[in-house]
Amino acid sequence: MMMVGLLFSSNGAAAAVGLIGLQGNSHVQWKKVCNVFDKFCHQGAAAVVLSFLGASAFLLLAMLTIKRLHRK
Numbered sequence: 050m051m052m053v054g055l056l057f058s059s060n061g062a063a064a065a066v067g068l069i070g071l072q073g074n075s076h077v078q079w080k081k082v083c084n085v086f087d088k089f090c091h092q093g094a095a096a097v098v099l100s101f102l103g104a105s106a107f108l109l110l111a112m113l114t115i116k117r118l119h120r121k
Contacts, residue, residue, distance in 0.1 A: 057108075
């Protein structure tokens with residue numbers, strides 16, 4: 050379960066960095082970069098979505114294992 054927590058926290062961090070790249074941040078004067086690197090941003094977004102799906106599958110497997118161990 051600790052690995053599931055690490056997976057979801059790393060996915061959240063990657064999504065936050067991707068959002069900063071998409072929208073920029075006016076407080077620290079970071080400009081948008083997805084208008085320049087459009088293909089890279091789409092590939093990064095697809096990677097984050099697939100990573101969330103993989104982490105969700107891993108969570109489901111961990112929950113099934115815990116349920117099976119609890120039954121014994």
